[in-house]
Amino acid sequence: QVQLEESGGGLVQAGGSLRVSCVASGETINTHSMSWFRQAPGKEREFVAAITYVSTYYADSLKDRFSISRHNGKKTVYLDMYNLKPEDTAVYYCAARPGFLSEGYSQISSYPYWGQGTQVTVSS
Numbered sequence: 001q002v003q004l005e006e007s008g009g010g011l012v013q014a015g016g017s018l019r020v021s022c023v024a025s026g027e028t029i030n031t032h033s034m035s036w037f038r039q040a041p042g043k044e045r046e047f048v049a050a051i052t053y054v055s056t057y058y059a060d061s062l063k064d065r066f067s068i069s070r071h072n073g074k075k076t077v078y079l080d081m082y083n084l085k086p087e088d089t090a091v092y093y094c095a096a097r098p099g100f101l102s103e104g105y106s107q108i109s110s111y112p113y114w115g116q117g118t119q120v121t122v123s124s
Contacts, residue, residue, distance in 0.1 A: 002029060002032070003025045003026050003113075004022055004113055005025070005116070006021065006093065006115045006117055007021050007118055008020040009092060009119045009121075010121070011121045012084055012121070012123070014123065016084050017080070017083070017084065018081050019078055019081070020078070020118055020120065021076055021077070021078050022036075022078075022115060023075060024096065028075070029070075029075055031098070031099060031100070032099070033098075034077040035047070035049065035106075036048040036050075036077075036092060036094060037093045037108065038088075038090035038092045038093065039117075040090040041090075047059050047106035048062060050101065050105040050106065052100050052101055054100070055102075056068055057105050059106070065081065065082045065084075066079060066082070067079070067080040067082075068080075081120070084120075084122045086123070088122050089120060091117040091119050092119075092120055093117045095108075095111035095114050095115070097110055097112060
């Protein structure tokens with residue numbers, strides 16, 4: 001079992017940057033595939049980025065502004081967001097799956113473990 005807790009969300013002006021973090025507890029996540037999704041009001045949850053122990057993956061529309069990284073020793077995954085836009089406003093969720101994902105990394109159903117989310121609001 002893995003428990004995930006996100007933090008670091010908040011209010012930021014358009015053009016600004018923000019880092020959100022996801023700390024895992026329970027079993028080690030060294031070989032877990034970790035990801036970030038987001039859900040804006042009235043919209044479906046969407047894939048943002050994923051990281052395995054060998055690769056990183058991004059939503060095409062976000063890869064130039066977002067960066068995912070991990071620190072296994074701290075059991076933490078980060079999402080750095082740059083040049084934020086009002087349309088980036090959403091609740092950002094961390095998700096985890098044991099083992100390596102080469103396919104399906106962008107699918108909600110691939111991840112059995114989820115955090116509660118952290119709100120990111122970008123003002124214009």
